[in-house]
Amino acid sequence: MQGSSVSKALVTPGEELGVEEEYLPGDNAYVDSGYVKSMVLGIAEWDRVNHVVNVKPLKLSLIRPGQIVYGKVYYFPNDKVAMVRIFAVQHQDGVRRIQAETGILYVTYASEERLSTIYDAVGLGDLIKARVLSSKPPYHISLRGPLLGVVETRCPQCRAVIVPSTSSKITCPVCGFVFRRKVAAS
Ligand SMILES: [Zn+2]
Incomplete structure (x- = not known):
């Protein structure tokens, strides 16, 4: 019996994957000073038959249920739903930017109060602070709780930027x- 001709491992950017004489750089790999290295964080696959090493990029999502995130409202599919571009996650040591992910806010989760329309909670372009409810994109988010909601908004009439106080x-x-x-x- 012959073993598998492909072996795999998690590699980091710049990590050596082998020597140039042994492997050709495939996807997301390059040669530097005689070594084949990975360009990305991902899963390297060494093909021992064809002497090629490929790296499949790993997309690490940094968003977890329960986390507090920041995003911008960019679209309303209807008057009960807002689509939000999540761009930052709050950690103990501060707010960290992330690769943008899609968030979805339903009117039920937009306030502790019962709202008839999502427009009573958020507006287009509003910067919001929300809690993540789900573990996969599009991430369901909630504004329930005193510390969550709109951080910065614009007047619907004159577009003036407003940092609102606690009043609704x-x-x-x-x-x-x-x-x-x-x-x-x-
Ligand atoms: Zn105004």
Whole structure:
């Protein structure tokens, strides 16, 4: 019996995968000073028959259920749902940027109060602080809780940028327009 002709291992960017005489650099691999190295974090596959080493990039998601994340509202499929681009995760040592992921906010989770429309909680372009509910993208998120909600918004009338206080009723300081948001207490 012959063993498998391909072996695999987790490798980091810049890690040596073999010598140039033994392996050709395949996908996501390169030659540096006689060594074949990985360009990415991923799973390296050494093909001993064809003498090629390929690396399949590993996409590590840093988002976990229960985490607090920051995102921007970019789309409303209907008046009960907001789509959010999640771009940062809060850790104990601060807020870290991540590769953007899609979040989805249903009106039921947009506030502790019962809202008839998502527009009473968030607006287009709003910066929000939310809790992650699910473990796979699109990540379901919640604004329930006093510390969660809109961090920065824009007046729907004059587009002035507003950092709201804790009240859910916001009065635009520029044009006086009154509108509602689920606001995060700071
Ligand atoms: Zn205004």
